[in-house]
Amino acid sequence: MAVVNADIDTQRAFGGVAATYHDSNVENRILRAMRERFWRTVEARVPPGSHLLDLGCGPGTDEEFFAARGYRVTAIDWSLEMTEEARRRVREAGVADRVDIHHLGIQEVDRLAPATFDAACSNFGPLNCVVDLEAAARAIVRRLRPGGVLIASVIGRVCPWELALYFMRRDWARMRVRFSLAPTPVPLESRTVWMRYYSPSSISRIFEAAGFARVELRTLGLFVPPPYMHAFADRHPAFVAVLQRIEDRIGGWPGARSCGDHFLIVLRKTGAGG
Numbered sequence: 001m002a003v004v005n006a007d008i009d010t011q012r013a014f015g016g017v018a019a020t021y022h023d024s025n026v027e028n029r030i031l032r033a034m035r036e037r038f039w040r041t042v043e044a045r046v047p048p049g050s051h052l053l054d055l056g057c058g059p060g061t062d063e064e065f066f067a068a069r070g071y072r073v074t075a076i077d078w079s080l081e082m083t084e085e086a087r088r089r090v091r092e093a094g095v096a097d098r099v100d101i102h103h104l105g106i107q108e109v110d111r112l113a114p115a116t117f118d119a120a121c122s123n124f125g126p127l128n129c130v131v132d133l134e135a136a137a138r139a140i141v142r143r144l145r146p147g148g149v150l151i152a153s154v155i156g157r158v159c160p161w162e163l164a165l166y167f168m169r170r171d172w173a174r175m176r177v178r179f180s181l182a183p184t185p186v187p188l189e190s191r192t193v194w195m196r197y198y199s200p201s202s203i204s205r206i207f208e209a210a211g212f213a214r215v216e217l218r219t220l221g222l223f224v225p226p227p228y229m230h231a232f233a234d235r236h237p238a239f240v241a242v243l244q245r246i247e248d249r250i251g252g253w254p255g256a257r258s259c260g261d262h263f264l265i266v267l268r269k270t271g272a273g274g
């Protein structure tokens, strides 16, 4: 499949699920747990009152949470439908005065009105959808104050649950998907999202070249199964709770933190420039 229209395909695919995305996320216990860990990391690293830039905000689930916790949020998303959902959500939650939402791609972050943010965040893989992440990283660093952090949950390359699942199904092509270096087509409902998969070290290299240093890394979804196995998690909640405790305890250890469905990375802007 040609990559020519990758951005447009991805935009259409997310637009198609915008109306249902928040509810299906909230119903999924694995996604809920991942989101809570993302929230906790942001709260631990960025004091309330700070101005956050959310890259790929989706339907505004995190905007509602962060604004209620006292943050100011500027949020962007490449899907118009997602930004409309996000605006509706923050309006209904009564926090619209603390949230600015723009229909922009991460690759277009330079088009935001001049402003410098205390921190940037990106939850559940928007960075994986950016075709030229190297250029985007340079644009993101320019938008942060010196010492500002970027907190991102990124879809990783080595997901043992997924490898085991597709090995049992003898689906070798599916097993290889995350190892492609090029943008890869991934089905979303009846449409296609183009993803680049990253190891923590490859993301670190891209952002270090742009002027960041890595300050924290942990796995999300090494012991706990990936979110699409939510039916399994619903059938075995006690087992998954034990796995979650193990992951919370050792998910930041070397080795463990390099694998998993997602990883959570914190990068700090090192210099004044960008």
Ligand SMILES: C[S@@+](CC[C@H](N)C(=O)[O-])C[C@H]1O[C@@H](n2cnc3c(N)ncnc32)[C@H](O)[C@@H]1O
Binding pocket: 010, 011, 014, 015, 055, 056, 057, 058, 059, 060, 061, 062, 076, 077, 078, 079, 082, 104, 105, 106, 107, 122, 123, 124, 125, 126, 129, 130, 131
């Ligand atoms: C898996 S969703 C996550 C949404 C949200 N961060 C959350 O936690 O619910 C990925 C989001 O990234 C957005 N996205 C994809 N490519 C993008 C790009 N190049 N720039 C900005 N947003 C993008 C999609 O429209 C979608 O809303």
